[in-house]
Amino acid sequence: MNLRPRRLAIAASSVLLHGLFRLFGGFRVRGREHVPAHGAAILASNHLSWADPPAIRAVIHRSCWFMANHDLFEKPLLASLIRLYGAFPVHRGALDRDALRQAEQYLRDGDLLCIFPEGGTTITGTLYPFEGGVALLAIRNNVPVVPIALTGTDRVLPADMRPRFARGGVTVTFGPPIHPDEIDPSLPRRERVDLFTERLYQAVAAMLPPEYLPDELGTNTPTPPPDAPALSHR
Secondary structure, rough: OOOOHHHHHHHHHHHHHHHHHHHHEEEEEEEHHHHHOOOOOEEEEOOOOOOOHHHHHHOOOOOEEEEHHHHHOHHHHHHHHHHHHHHHEOOOOOOOOHHHHHHHHHEEEEEEEOOOOOOOOOOOOOOOOOOOOHHHHHHHOOOOOOEEEEEEHHHHHOOOOOOOOOOOEEEEEEOOOEOOOHOOOOOOOOHHHHHHHEEEEEEEEHHHHHHOHHHHHHHHOOOOOOEEEEEEEH
């Protein structure tokens, strides 16, 4: 499928997804102005449900690519559908150089790249520690990372894959971008990656309500307004 039909398909599906999310409890978007209108950037979100990529895709009006578990591409029909909407495979649990090269090519092309740094959907419903891949890509390519906090997708499309009405619906909250140059460039790369990853984790955590946070954060981390600055690393 060439670029124009693909764009038309995505635009049409965005309208459909907006309607479906509203039907199942509501759909709110906060802080969308933090997504750059032009140029490369990484979107990094918590991961609650298979509904997460559609929720993000529905509110992004630019070319955006999604890293997805390679297992999803083993089913031909599903693989064709998710490729249409910008997904490409990554092997979890190992350094996937092909996926890394593909991701960096999208960034060089000036596109958006969406990654779920927890490495998969959470089982507990609370925020998991982040892997370092997002920070590494951001530092290597000198691109900003926009933190995203999702809520409600786990209730609208839970693990049993049966959509259901959920009071309050789905909320997608974008935070201010984090730039690689905010992490001391004189530090060794490994240390910069660790600090960037922690900064990103805290930024996402700060936008989530307590019930989506692990115990050590949920009891003492206030939920700021959507446009509040990201927290610095601990």
